[in-house]
Amino acid sequence: MSFGKINTMKKIAIIGASYLQDPLIQKAKKRGIETHVFSWGAGEIGEKSADHFYPISIVEKEEILRKCAEIGIDGICSIASDLAVITVNYVAEKMKLTGNSIESTEISTNKHKMRQRFFENHDPSPASIMVKDPQDLNELNLQYPLIVKPLDRSGSRGITKVYNDKDLIPAIANAKKHGFIKAALVEEFLTGEEYSVEFISWKGHHHFLALTKKYTTGSPHFIEKAHLEPATIDPNTLNTIKKVITHALTGLGIQNGASHSEIKITDSGKIGIVEIGGRMGGDFIGSDLVELSTGFDFVNAVIDVALGQEPQVELLKDRAAGVRFVFNEDDLSVIDRLKKEHPEYLIREDIKEIQPSEINDSSERYGYVLISAENADDIEHYLS
16 A cells, blocks of 8 residues: 655654554654654663654653654654543644644543543443542442443553442542542443444544454453454444444544544444544554554554545455463463464564463553454454
8 A cells, every 4th residue: 555755854753652652653764754752761662763762751742842843743643542642632733733632632531521422422322420539429320330440541450340339439549549630430331242443534534444352351350351353243233333433433523543442232232332542542453453454554544644644545455363462371372372273373472471460451461462364263262
């Protein structure tokens, strides 16, 4: 796939320097774009791979704005980070670059405000309340079981499923501890299979890319164990999902760039929106699985949008791709079996030594294996 011609003097700012952002850095550099990366300086991969690195925390949006204006950037972006999105869209709006509005960003990075917008627009999502102090629970009129989560974090951080009043207060305290906004979202638990929906948008036109099936550890923290793309689902349900998410994206004011929507589907086919992020999904979904399964270079499309160029959306392949994460020795056994039975499925792996400690969120997993094959049936049993 070809992308727009890029002057070698184009400059792009990338917010964040972790392994999640490195695909952006590498693809921008391959296109002759000068990369300017901002992060607080923790020895991450992007600090070395960037053309220029600035040890400025991603939350210091005013300082980053001043530096970006000094550099004269042509675009700004990030992937897989809700926190980075705030700075990306703030700088983009102030410098009149392509992005989403500050208002839209506030809604899509605050789960309480997001729920309120879903309710106003009649988008299907669970009933919820925001809890800052214990007295807020006087307004609680929800049915157990409940999910308690921070208002402004991703990656399964601070999430707990609770079944009774006794466990609710500790869960709220845990959520507040993990969030930057010191409040928790308490919501009714959605039943059903979990999926994510990947879109890219340009000036309010939303293009569906892929439906991804999610496998988690289940209660209480629901940490992602694996992802499979494309998810096997009947065409009518898929069309309904596309309509539901398109309507919700418009309602949130997400006009430009990647989005990652998490949903559940009940046995009866009812769709519920868990949340929507105005950025690419993490866990290699956006950076790898979409391109492996569809042939569409999602990362390069994000760069296109940031530079004010309309992405050319073509889904050229129909394959399957998946990622399995390492939690324990059982995962290593499955990966060893995969290598013996079908080494040709292996795309990439990065596995660290397993430690005897409990994993509480996705950042604590011990690595991953990325695989691809002709059909979902070929690889699903290595993921579930």
